[in-house]
Amino acid sequence: MGQYARIASTGKPKVVIIGGGFAGLELVKSLSQADLQVILIDKQNYHTFQPLMYQVATAGVEADAIVHPFRKVFERQKNFYFRMAEVQRVDTARQLVETSIGLIRYDFLVIATGATTNYFGDAQMAQNAIAMKSIDDALSLRNTILDNFEKALQLDDEEQLNSLMDYVIVGGGATGVELAGALSELRRHVFPKDYPELDFKSMDIHLIQSGGELLKGMSKEASEKSLAFLREMGVDVMLNRRVKSYDGYTVTLDTGETLITRTLIWAAGVTGNPVPGLRPESLLRGNRLQVDEFHRVAGYDNVFALGDVAAMVTPAYPQGHPMLAQPALQQGRHLGKNLVQFLAGRPMQPFVYKDQGAMATIGRNKAVADLKLFNREIKAQGFVAWLIWMFIHLVSIVGFRNRLVVMTNWFWNYFTYDSGNRLIIGKKQENIPITQTITHKTVI
Amino acid sequence: MGQYARIASTGKPKVVIIGGGFAGLELVKSLSQADLQVILIDKQNYHTFQPLMYQVATAGVEADAIVHPFRKVFERQKNFYFRMAEVQRVDTARQLVETSIGLIRYDFLVIATGATTNYFGDAQMAQNAIAMKSIDDALSLRNTILDNFEKALQLDDEEQLNSLMDYVIVGGGATGVELAGALSELRRHVFPKDYPELDFKSMDIHLIQSGGELLKGMSKEASEKSLAFLREMGVDVMLNRRVKSYDGYTVTLDTGETLITRTLIWAAGVTGNPVPGLRPESLLRGNRLQVDEFHRVAGYDNVFALGDVAAMVTPAYPQGHPMLAQPALQQGRHLGKNLVQFLAGRPMQPFVYKDQGAMATIGRNKAVADLKLFNREIKAQGFVAWLIWMFIHLVSIVGFRNRLVVMTNWFWNYFTYDSGNRLIIGKKQENIPITQTITHKTVI
Numbered sequence: 022m023g024q025y026a027r028i029a030s031t032g033k034p035k036v037v038i039i040g041g042g043f044a045g046l047e048l049v050k051s052l053s054q055a056d057l058q059v060i061l062i063d064k065q066n067y068h069t070f071q072p073l074m075y076q077v078a079t080a081g082v083e084a085d086a087i088v089h090p091f092r093k094v095f096e097r098q099k100n101f102y103f104r105m106a107e108v109q110r111v112d113t114a115r116q117l118v119e120t121s122i123g124l125i126r127y128d129f130l131v132i133a134t135g136a137t138t139n140y141f142g143d144a145q146m147a148q149n150a151i152a153m154k155s156i157d158d159a160l161s162l163r164n165t166i167l168d169n170f171e172k173a174l175q176l177d178d179e180e181q182l183n184s185l186m187d188y189v190i191v192g193g194g195a196t197g198v199e200l201a202g203a204l205s206e207l208r209r210h211v212f213p214k215d216y217p218e219l220d221f222k223s224m225d226i227h228l229i230q231s232g233g234e235l236l237k238g239m240s241k242e243a244s245e246k247s248l249a250f251l252r253e254m255g256v257d258v259m260l261n262r263r264v265k266s267y268d269g270y271t272v273t274l275d276t277g278e279t280l281i282t283r284t285l286i287w288a289a290g291v292t293g294n295p296v297p298g299l300r301p302e303s304l305l306r307g308n309r310l311q312v313d314e315f316h317r318v319a320g321y322d323n324v325f326a327l328g329d330v331a332a333m334v335t336p337a338y339p340q341g342h343p344m345l346a347q348p349a350l351q352q353g354r355h356l357g358k359n360l361v362q363f364l365a366g367r368p369m370q371p372f373v374y375k376d377q378g379a380m381a382t383i384g385r386n387k388a389v390a391d392l393k394l395f396n397r398e399i400k401a402q403g404f405v406a407w408l409i410w411m412f413i414h415l416v417s418i419v420g421f422r423n424r425l426v427v428m429t430n431w432f433w434n435y436f437t438y439d440s441g442n443r444l445i446i447g448k449k450q451e452n453i454p455i456t457q458t459i460t461h462k463t464v465i
Numbered sequence: 466m467g468q469y470a471r472i473a474s475t476g477k478p479k480v481v482i483i484g485g486g487f488a489g490l491e492l493v494k495s496l497s498q499a500d501l502q503v504i505l506i507d508k509q510n511y512h513t514f515q516p517l518m519y520q521v522a523t524a525g526v527e528a529d530a531i532v533h534p535f536r537k538v539f540e541r542q543k544n545f546y547f548r549m550a551e552v553q554r555v556d557t558a559r560q561l562v563e564t565s566i567g568l569i570r571y572d573f574l575v576i577a578t579g580a581t582t583n584y585f586g587d588a589q590m591a592q593n594a595i596a597m598k599s600i601d602d603a604l605s606l607r608n609t610i611l612d613n614f615e616k617a618l619q620l621d622d623e624e625q626l627n628s629l630m631d632y633v634i635v636g637g638g639a640t641g642v643e644l645a646g647a648l649s650e651l652r653r654h655v656f657p658k659d660y661p662e663l664d665f666k667s668m669d670i671h672l673i674q675s676g677g678e679l680l681k682g683m684s685k686e687a688s689e690k691s692l693a694f695l696r697e698m699g700v701d702v703m704l705n706r707r708v709k710s711y712d713g714y715t716v717t718l719d720t721g722e723t724l725i726t727r728t729l730i731w732a733a734g735v736t737g738n739p740v741p742g743l744r745p746e747s748l749l750r751g752n753r754l755q756v757d758e759f760h761r762v763a764g765y766d767n768v769f770a771l772g773d774v775a776a777m778v779t780p781a782y783p784q785g786h787p788m789l790a791q792p793a794l795q796q797g798r799h800l801g802k803n804l805v806q807f808l809a810g811r812p813m814q815p816f817v818y819k820d821q822g823a824m825a826t827i828g829r830n831k832a833v834a835d836l837k838l839f840n841r842e843i844k845a846q847g848f849v850a851w852l853i854w855m856f857i858h859l860v861s862i863v864g865f866r867n868r869l870v871v872m873t874n875w876f877w878n879y880f881t882y883d884s885g886n887r888l889i890i891g892k893k894q895e896n897i898p899i900t901q902t903i904t905h906k907t908v909i
Binding site: 026027028029065066067083084085086088090092093096102104105122123156157160167168171174175176177214215216218422425426429433439442443444445446447 | 473
């Protein structure tokens with residue numbers, strides 16, 4: 022190392038932000054007028070609207086519609102500099118970030134690197150399961166699902182057929198529930214039209230949840246209604262079960278039960294994704310960086326952490342804020358304001374999280390929502406919650422063009438009972454070569 | 466081999482079509498009412514609307530909008546069977562197609578496998594150049610272009626910068642002209658906004674054409690006007706030049722001139738892509754299968770060829786019809802009618818190609834069109850030709866949803882001088898590792 026990345030200095034203090042998720046993006050935005058050089062580092066050239074990733078995976082919207090290039094988002098922000106690079110570590114003594122394109126000096130460092138899939142040390146699971154953390158994951162799942170059916174056409178052995186047509190989703194949080202619901206809708210409205218030669222009565226969708234309820238953290242009404250919706254839609258929700266092992270074909274549960282599938286989707290947990298080089302004492306349970314109420318990482322004055330990778334321990338949130346979009350957005354905005362205050366020599370304000378509730382959509386006209394508005398709690402399930410869900414997600418997507426495309430897709434899908442993106446483009450997950458066990462039938 | 470792919474027999478004669486391009490798709494459609502089992506084999510699960518591929522490569526439209534899953538296109542056609550498979554060879558003695566999923570028996574076989582990039586035996590070129598024949602190619606080019614600029618930010622050595630910012634397009638046919646034009650529009654309206662740190666005055670676009678005119682086969686007016694348009698837009702059109710070699714960095718021309726680029730796009734020729742197993746005597750120059758006026762491959766009664774892979778030699782077309790969408794579409798439709806005639810015991814009709822002209826778009830408000838309508842030739846250049854080009858391409862795209870998305874994109878791009886899909890998702894072409902020669906500058 023020792024070589025510097027090439028970023029012309031503007032002579033202003035440099036704030037370097039690692040990660041352009043919700044927190045990083047919101048922070049850049051809130052610094053638009055600040056007398057700083059704002060440098061964003063991300064390994065992708067685009068921001069991903071994670072809440073709709075499951076729709077990319079289930080062919081509901083195209084990948085391009087839920088991502089937005091950073092350079093486009095901030096093309097009018099004069100103090101903004103973007104670098105596509107991988108961060109290797111930070112050197113807080115020398116105030117340097119070591120990246121794949123060289124060293125980048127900072128005056129203020131913000132870690133907004135989010136979370137990564139947590140397989141709890143199960144290497145076999147990490148190898149065989151499909152995760153749901155990136156656009157690549159989502160496209161890989163889409164390709165795999167469609168490819169499975171193409172392959173299933175060549176089989177008549179029942180177990181082999183099940184291995185291709187059945188799906189196991191691990192984790193009953195929002196991602197798991199939304200994926201299970203979307204797959205069920207496809208099974209009902211779309212797949213039978215595409216594959217008249219396959220019998221979709223034999224396609225099973227299993228949703229495995231370790232606890233006794235879905236959507237933990239939401240209200241009892243939301244948990245119960247989402248369970249009822251999924252069961253009504255023919256999803257086999259298995260509560261109080263844990264996956265013991267998955268070899269790419271057989272799923273073994275802690276109860277001794279087994280399921281056969283070539284496609285297991287792992288939505289059972291995430292863990293903080295901090296960058297190397299920080300004091301190990303700053304790391305709390307779940308790999309999150311301990312921050313004070315000003316988002317400062319414990320032990321540092323000019324290093325901050327936001328969003329999923331940060332844990333601001335408060336009496337109300339002894340484990341830190343939930344790993345969701347809302348805390349990330351609010352924290353990003355708040356740190357932006359505080360930095361401006363700080364530069365002006367005024368005292369920074371402590372962060373107070375304003376919980377606005379949570380939502381999940383299960384299927385057509387079916388969602389659950391716990392909203393907190395004007396200090397009142399509003400709980401809704403079903404059609405109204407579904408409309409609210411759509412509205413809130415639509416206005417939250419970055420970029421007017423994306424909003425337009427997603428809305429067009431949704432209208433199209435809703436009124437035609439169709440989904441437009443059933444394309445196998447790019448890589449897919451293949452665990453065990455299938456040719457070993459194919460039963461060919463003579464059909465002359 | 467020896468094992469059969471699993472396709473339930475309907476008891477009807479089987480027509481097996483290899484390839485779902487324009488010819489194959491049109492043939493399937495025109496057989497919708499035929500008393501046949503129509504089996505389409507393709508290695509992708511979607512049809513690609515090739516004329517807009519260059520727009521995917523230049524971030525103008527998303528890939529999903531110009532492809533359409535076969536199963537969706539024909540979901541209402543009862544006699545239609547699709548199999549995603551690679552064809553290895555055909556065995557005309559036993560009337561079998563050998564594929565990656567097993568043997569498929571046919572009564573009528575239709576080869577509609579199109580064309581493939583022709584590097585004229587230059588293995589180094591095949592390795593280093595980017596082709597323009599598939600969605601994968603187009604996405605790879607898009608990723609490479611965007612990635613190049615991200616890397617260019619780290620360089621100050623002029624030659625290294627040029628290698629990343631300059632583009633060489635080989636081939637002055639429609640694909641080359643359209644790509645050069647689209648890149649030029651991006652250079653003018655989009656890239657400078659995205660990369661204010663780069664100087665786009667130093668971005669060169671070279672278009673190399675072996676002959677003395679662009680758009681060979683179109684009218685003199687179209688050739689001249691497209692040349693004028695491109696030069697006006699700052700494209701360096703180099704006529705009467707051939708590329709001698711390209712090592713991934715230096716392009717050497719037959720004149721001895723050299724150009725530096727890491728991105729050479731090869732649009733200089735295609736060659737027929739027939740399946741192995743047919744009589745070698747049936748192959749004409751350019752790897753096309755010789756067919757009679759009923760599309761029958763020379764030497765066979767029940768093997769047909771359509772589109773780019775077929776050469777129907779007639780006095781008016783001594784080399785076969787041009788390798789374009791129109792002959793493929795017309796041939797597919799005609800063979801469909803003929804097969805129905807044949808099954809009804811009626812004589813087949815000879816094919817007569819109806820030339821409807823050709824078009825190419827160069828940029829914003831700039832296109833050239835030679836149209837043949839009602840036995841009259843209409844030549845247009847500029848804005849009117851551009852409107853015609855857009856209209857014809859829009860109505861030709863398969864699927865109402867795709868039409869809607871492409872139109873939305875076009876309106877958006879036109880009125881905002883923007884293009885929405887500047888995302889690096891998936892693989893990119895990397896010839897020579899760049900890190901060897903990067904010049905780092907200290908910028909503390």
